[in-house]
Amino acid sequence: xxxxxxxxxxxxxxxxxxxxxxxxxxxxxxxxxxxxxxxxxxxxxxxxxxxxxxxxxxxxxxxxxxxxxxxxxxxxxxxxxxxxxxxxxxxxxxxxxxxxxxxxxxxxxxxxxxxxxxxxxxxxxxxxxxxxxxxxxxxxxxxxxxxxxxxxxxxxxxxxxxxxxxxxxxxxxxxxxxxxxxxxxxxxxxxxxxxxxxxxxxxxxx
Amino acid sequence: xxxxxxxxxxxxxxxxxxxxxxxxxxxxxxxxxxxxxxxxxxxxxxxxxxxxxxxxxxxxxxxxxxxxxxxxxxxxxxxxxxxxxxxxxxxxxxxxxxxxxxxxxxxxxxxxxxxxxxxxxxxxxxxxxxxxxxxxxxxxxxxxxxxxxxxxxxxxxxxxxxxxxxxxxxxxxxxxxxxxxxxxxxxxxxxxxxxxxxxxxxxxxx
DNA sequence: GCCCGTATGTTAACAGCGTTAAGTTAGTGA
DNA sequence: TCACTAACTTAACGCTGTTAACATACGGGC
Numbered sequence: 373x374x375x376x377x378x379x380x381x382x383x384x385x386x387x388x389x390x391x392x393x394x395x396x397x398x399x400x401x402x403x404x405x406x407x408x409x410x411x412x413x414x415x416x417x418x419x420x421x422x423x424x425x426x427x428x429x430x431x432x433x434x435x436x437x438x439x440x441x442x443x444x445x446x447x448x449x450x451x452x453x454x455x456x457x458x459x460x461x462x463x464x465x466x467x468x469x470x471x472x473x474x475x476x477x478x479x480x481x482x483x484x485x486x487x488x489x490x491x492x493x494x495x496x497x498x499x500x501x502x503x504x505x506x507x508x509x510x511x512x513x514x515x516x517x518x519x520x521x522x523x524x525x526x527x528x529x530x531x532x533x534x535x536x537x538x539x540x541x542x543x544x545x546x547x548x549x550x551x552x553x554x555x556x557x558x559x560x561x562x563x564x565x566x567x568x569x570x571x572x573x574x575x576x577x578x
Numbered sequence: 579x580x581x582x583x584x585x586x587x588x589x590x591x592x593x594x595x596x597x598x599x600x601x602x603x604x605x606x607x608x609x610x611x612x613x614x615x616x617x618x619x620x621x622x623x624x625x626x627x628x629x630x631x632x633x634x635x636x637x638x639x640x641x642x643x644x645x646x647x648x649x650x651x652x653x654x655x656x657x658x659x660x661x662x663x664x665x666x667x668x669x670x671x672x673x674x675x676x677x678x679x680x681x682x683x684x685x686x687x688x689x690x691x692x693x694x695x696x697x698x699x700x701x702x703x704x705x706x707x708x709x710x711x712x713x714x715x716x717x718x719x720x721x722x723x724x725x726x727x728x729x730x731x732x733x734x735x736x737x738x739x740x741x742x743x744x745x746x747x748x749x750x751x752x753x754x755x756x757x758x759x760x761x762x763x764x765x766x767x768x769x770x771x772x773x774x775x776x777x778x779x780x781x782x783x784x
Numbered sequence: 785g786c787c788c789g790t791a792t793g794t795t796a797a798c799a800g801c802g803t804t805a806a807g808t809t810a811g812t813g814a
Numbered sequence: 815t816c817a818c819t820a821a822c823t824t825a826a827c828g829c830t831g832t833t834a835a836c837a838t839a840c841g842g843g844c
Contacts (some may be wrong), residue, residue: 383792407830418794420833429831483693485755526774531762535749535770543741549691556737557618564741568732572778589821613801624823626804635802 387425391417395436403433403479403486433482440479441503444472448510459570460516465514466540466566469507473544474558485545506536518573525576532573539569593631595621601642608638608684609692639688646685647709650678654716664723665776671720672746672772675713679750680764691751714743724779731782738779745775 393414397406408429412419424433425568451465496544512533518524519532526532543565547558555561599620603612614635618625632638657671679686689710716737725738726729732738749771753764761767 394659403723404696408832409830419793419831421793424792425833449627462733485751487755504622520668526770528762534762534767535774538749538752538767538771539745539775540748542616545743545751546744546747549693550656556734556740560737561740561744564732564737565744568778569745570780572774572776575777592821614803615801625802626821626824629803630821 383425386415386417390422390432391427391435391439394432394437398433398478399476403482404434422552437479437483438503440476441483441507444469445506445510446505447472448507452510458514458521459523459574460509462518462536463566463570464567465511466536467562469561470509470538470544470566474547477548478492479522480544481548485548486500492547508533511536533549535573536569539565582747589631592621592623596628596631596638597641597645600638601645604639604642604684605682609688612639643685644709646682647689647713650675651709651712651716653678656715658716658720664720664727665729665780668717668720668724668742669772669776671717672775673768675717675746676750676768676772680753683754684749687754690747691754694755714739717742730779732779741779742775745771 390411391515394406394411397410397414397486408419408422411432412422422432428434447468448465451468454461473484512529515524515533515536518528519527524532543562546553547555547562586670596617600612600617603620613627614625617638618628627640632641634681634686641704653674654671657674660667679690718735721730721739721742722735730738749768752759753761753768
């Protein structure tokens, strides 16, 4: 009587096929250039079939970003588990975040650069443990370590974390959207951003 | 024989009327929620009329952003002309930039957060003196002053400017797209970002 | 063994979008 | 008066995300 199981398996399989097709187009062309019809073409189903597996386009592409950002979480967790100077650890984590964003510009854009906040939707913000926010948590824990060890002049870990996030998000998103700007050099400005932010926390702003 | 002139005047008038209508919708709903047809409705012309005055939607909304960002340039130029400690001047400029972005989220988004870089289009990047870039120039000049007066450990003014830009862009864009995030406080994190970046430049990264 | 209900997928359509080609109208200059 | 041009409109193309209505096939209960 494994019929139910076979069906469920097939269903999972098609769901994954949709995800794969969508992901491929998404990586190549980005959110606004992937249409439900193009995805459907690729898997040789009708466009409406997709709606049996995903509520709408946003949810579909959100799933893709979720998968991808999980990899960032893994990378960060490996770094954070290592011993040694928390400041060096923090810097490596920040660089990893930035590099991840540059490797996955469309995912990064969809996750962190897309909508202007519509009305507050508790549904969405009740789950702050999305992989994106998980990445933020890794950083926050590392900042706690730095403060605990007296490395920072600033004592408010939350404030310090948010400040750092601003910095790394800034350079990541600018390099994504303004790749043609006459940067002094991608690596150079990435490194400078990280070094400057951390130095600022060490020295204490004001 | 002032007919030509009257016609030209009327033409300018309608152009401005389009800009005003578009701007109003734009401020309210943002780029992707303003349609040519909605603009046309508002001024009681047919949608195609707009194309007699603007090449396409992008150019129309670019004009709007241009106008708005000119105001930022003005604000910044007033600040930069004042005497006194260049670091204080710089900080005031950075804060002004951020506040401007938060006051005009849709303009800011369209100008600095929108496209993934398509193929290099020299047409667009031959004019780096757009108001957006003008704002950047103000900051750069101020950074030069700081370095000239030996206030910064970092000596590369271009690198320092780009690093600062990353920081202020980061907090501006995050507050725009993630207004619901549990920030420790908007003003607080803005101030912290500016202070931390500047302190980092003063102390010298590494 | 038949029938019903459900799961799965399709077709057709709606309402919108940016944009273009073709057509209309009014008014000026010759 | 005629021809030309500038200003504007109508109609259409080819997209978009999404929904409602319809088709089909298949397993469970009688």
